Amino acid sequence: MTQLSQFDDDERDLLLDTPGVVLKGAIVADGSTSPLVFLKEVTAGARVFKQAQRHENAFVKSVALALKHRGLDEDSELPVTEEAMPQALKLAREASALLREKADPEDAAVYTGWLLHLATEVASAVKSREGGLLSRKVAISEGERLFLEDLERALNG
Structure with missing residues (x-):
């Protein structure tokens, strides 16, 4: 069984920072700047x-308990830049590679699956209209779908 204590401080920070950055990437993937959408997506992530x-x-x-004990030291403002998505993909790729190298394979697979689950739940928290006012609502927008696909590729190395 993999323990957080088997990782050095930088590695542990990577494993603990990645879920929050993935959350932010999933939030900006739909391109919305609506505070209501942000609130629903953050609630889904929480x-x-x-x-x-x-x-x-x-x-x-x-990991989840360590995040709880760590507290919310980062700002919780709407991440309005597209930079959140590439950062999420970068950290996800690094965390996944680290776990493949140093963790039990089952633990690595479950952690990366949890990150993908997190992003999917956030992405599907709000239905949106893809083609404008008269179009049908979709659970996951095109931008969110692309982010989820990129995230899955990053996690699978």
């Missing part, structure tokens, strides 16, 4: 983090 505190995988649970 729900995933809370569920992870009771996760059946001990490693994911330990």
Whole structure:
């Protein structure tokens, strides 16, 4: 079983920073700057983090509990720049590679699956109209779909 204590400080920071950055990337993927959309997406992300505190995988649970104890030291403003998505993909790629190198394969797979689940829940938190006012609503916008595909590729190395 993988323990957070087996990683040095920088590695542990990477593993703990990545979920929050993935959350931000998923939030900006739809291109919306609406405070209501932001609130719904953050709420969906918070729900995933809370569920992870009771996760059946001990490693994911330990990450979620470490995040809870770490607190919210980052600003919680709407990340309005597109920079959040490339940063999320970069950290996801690095965290995934680190876990493939140093963690139990099952723990690595569950952690990366949890990150993808987090982004998917955030992306599907608000239905949007892709083609304008008269178009049908979709659960995941084209921008969110592309981000999720890129994230999955980054996580699978």
